[in-house]
Amino acid sequence: MNILRKAIDWGMRKSPWIIHFNAGACNGCDIETIDALAPRFDLERLGILQQGSPRHADILVCTGAVTLQTRDRLKQIYDQMPEPKYVIAVGTCACTGGIFDGCYCVMGGIDTVIPVDVYVPGCAVRPEAIIDAVQKLLDSLKGGKKGGEKNAG
Amino acid sequence: MNEKRIIGNRIVIPIGPQHPSLKEPGCFTITLEGEKVVHAVIGVGYNHRGLEKACESRSFIQTLYLIERVCGICSHTHSTAFCQGIEELSGITVPRRAAYIRVIIAELERLHSHLLWLGVAAHEIGFDTLFMYSWRDREKVLDILAEACGNRVNYGINTVGGVRRDLDDNVIQGISKMADSLENQLKYYLDLVMIDTTLSARLSGIGKLSREDAMKFGAVGPVARAAGISYDIRTIEPYGAYGEIPVKVITDDHADVFGRTVVRIREMLESLEILRFCIKNIPDGGIAVKAPRRIPAGEVISRTEAPRGENIHYIRSNGTDILDRVRVRAPTEANWHGMKHMLEGQYLADVPITIAAIDPCYSCADRAIVINSGNKTEVMDWQRLRQYSIEWYKKRGVDMASVKMPESKAYF
Numbered sequence A: 001m002n003i004l005r006k007a008i009d010w011g012m013r014k015s016p017w018i019i020h021f022n023a024g025a026c027n028g029c030d031i032e033t034i035d036a037l038a039p040r041f042d043l044e045r046l047g048i049l050q051q052g053s054p055r056h057a058d059i060l061v062c063t064g065a066v067t068l069q070t071r072d073r074l075k076q077i078y079d080q081m082p083e084p085k086y087v088i089a090v091g092t093c094a095c096t097g098g099i100f101d102g103c104y105c106v107m108g109g110i111d112t113v114i115p116v117d118v119y120v121p122g123c124a125v126r127p128e129a130i131i132d133a134v135q136k137l138l139d140s141l142k143g144g145k146k147g148g149e150k151n152a153g
Numbered sequence B: 001m002n003e004k005r006i007i008g009n010r011i012v013i014p015i016g017p018q019h020p021s022l023k024e025p026g027c028f029t030i031t032l033e034g035e036k037v038v039h040a041v042i043g044v045g046y047n048h049r050g051l052e053k054a055c056e057s058r059s060f061i062q063t064l065y066l067i068e069r070v071c072g073i074c075s076h077t078h079s080t081a082f083c084q085g086i087e088e089l090s091g092i093t094v095p096r097r098a099a100y101i102r103v104i105i106a107e108l109e110r111l112h113s114h115l116l117w118l119g120v121a122a123h124e125i126g127f128d129t130l131f132m133y134s135w136r137d138r139e140k141v142l143d144i145l146a147e148a149c150g151n152r153v154n155y156g157i158n159t160v161g162g163v164r165r166d167l168d169d170n171v172i173q174g175i176s177k178m179a180d181s182l183e184n185q186l187k188y189y190l191d192l193v194m195i196d197t198t199l200s201a202r203l204s205g206i207g208k209l210s211r212e213d214a215m216k217f218g219a220v221g222p223v224a225r226a227a228g229i230s231y232d233i234r235t236i237e238p239y240g241a242y243g244e245i246p247v248k249v250i251t252d253d254h255a256d257v258f259g260r261t262v263v264r265i266r267e268m269l270e271s272l273e274i275l276r277f278c279i280k281n282i283p284d285g286g287i288a289v290k291a292p293r294r295i296p297a298g299e300v301i302s303r304t305e306a307p308r309g310e311n312i313h314y315i316r317s318n319g320t321d322i323l324d325r326v327r328v329r330a331p332t333e334a335n336w337h338g339m340k341h342m343l344e345g346q347y348l349a350d351v352p353i354t355i356a357a358i359d360p361c362y363s364c365a366d367r368a369i370v371i372n373s374g375n376k377t378e379v380m381d382w383q384r385l386r387q388y389s390i391e392w393y394k395k396r397g398v399d400m401a402s403v404k405m406p407e408s409k410a411y412f
Helices: A003-014 A028-037 A068-080 A092-096 A127-141 B051-055 B060-068 B075-090 B096-124 B128-149 B169-195 B197-203 B211-217 B221-226 B257-281 B331-343 B348-357 B382-395
Strands: A017-022 A059-063 A086-090 A106-108 A118-120 B005-007 B010-015 B027-033 B036-043 B298-306 B309-317 B323-329
Touching: A003 A127, A017 A028, A017 A068, A028 A059, A028 A086, A028 A127, A028 B128, A059 A068, A059 A092, A059 A127, A068 A106, A086 A092, A086 A127, A092 A118, A118 A127, B027 B348, B036 B331, B036 B348, B051 B060, B051 B323, B060 B075, B060 B323, B075 B096, B075 B298, B075 B309, B096 B128, B096 B169, B096 B257, B096 B348, B128 B169, B169 B197, B169 B257, B197 B257, B211 B331, B221 B257, B221 B309, B221 B331, B257 B348, B309 B331, B331 B348
Parallel strands: A017 A059, A059 A086, A086 A118
Antiparallel strands: B005 B010, B010 B027, B027 B036, B298 B309, B309 B323
16 A cells, blocks of 8 residues: 555545435435534534535435436446545445335445445434444545445444 | 536526435526526426335335335325325224324424424525524434434334324423423524524515415415415314314415525424423323224325425225325425426526425425326336437437446336
């Protein structure tokens, strides 16, 4: 591992910026994701900031089973993010398709479209679980894992 | 696909489906002349999961939990509407205590939904302090919901024939404590909206939908009530325990975003009154009666007042435990129709707050609709729809044909 990669990983661990995308969720996990950024849970104290543009983001927090209409968009957003990039699938639907698996308009979990690093099951996921997922992902970066290759937790 | 296109002196800006302002995917194609919106096209359907079709292959008990996941914010109102329909079809009466518990959860849900909206709306206009304040207060409501139902979102408290959990004294005391502290905060927010000149200047006159237009477009919920239409299912067609509970319908005649804000904050204060009445008058007794295994054949329409407006469920049963048809007409679906009218003629900067002001819930609204034009009915399958979109983009100079569909999964 060269020194540049080490520097990037160090920077990532200190202040990753996240982008949130709803790929067809029921809103439950989305409000809990936003809630994790709100005063009670306050993800920002870990240096995490929500960003509007995929080009500024390091971590894609993705909720919901992927519908046919969001599939291409999800791919586009992932492609637009700069390397190194990581994906957290929030909610049972995002992990496997959940209760919507088998619906005619649903592809399945997020990993049917893009590689996922952390899976957070739950319906709806609690903000504590999201914070834990982010923390686990950041911890796993210490070992120098590359995005999209291994599942952290 | 955020490219800009210029046609004459008009600029076309596509906003979404991933955009910084809202949590959910929706694509708004805004045509601008200078700063003014001259044309708006609303593209929804990103959240369409085929939920109504899925209901037709599950038993009604499984469907109940699926229906609850139509929307994570107003899940209780959907499951209440569904349960009411099933109960009406099978002719069972819910115990009074269960009906009261349903009302308590529904009003708590209204509180959390409106507080959530207040925060999102404040965020849209760049008032992030109010966003943080209202989301902090929302936690108080969520704590009660978590204690009463065991989950913060998607409560799962309704079942056919009653509710699954009883409220113990802790919860009831918690509600009255929460109501007192929240009331102070809500009065503060109401004062803030009424007195603060910046806020009222930013919200007044935006997203106008007059009484006539609201009638014409079939607006429901706070959008209609802000236009002076006293339309609330809780009083028009009292369901559950609402027949015994005094409900004051909050209306306002501003007919703009300001009016909708005032209506929502006043509604929260009214919800607190309803909660206080409920915990004082909640009867003792059982919380559920046994549901039949099979539902008698028939059809029913069940209506509830969701935080966003009138929620309609249509259920048709064929006499087995699997339903023939479930149709969900969520409030946002009714409110979308007036959106184009609200957006056109406004400035671009007011677009996000105008969209947010109807409190759109895409996952509620994204149901499939077949439109009959004359005698011709047409349903496009996925392949044809894709071909159509490729041609549509080709005409505009973008070749999407290279984006391949995976072969492994059969779609229809």
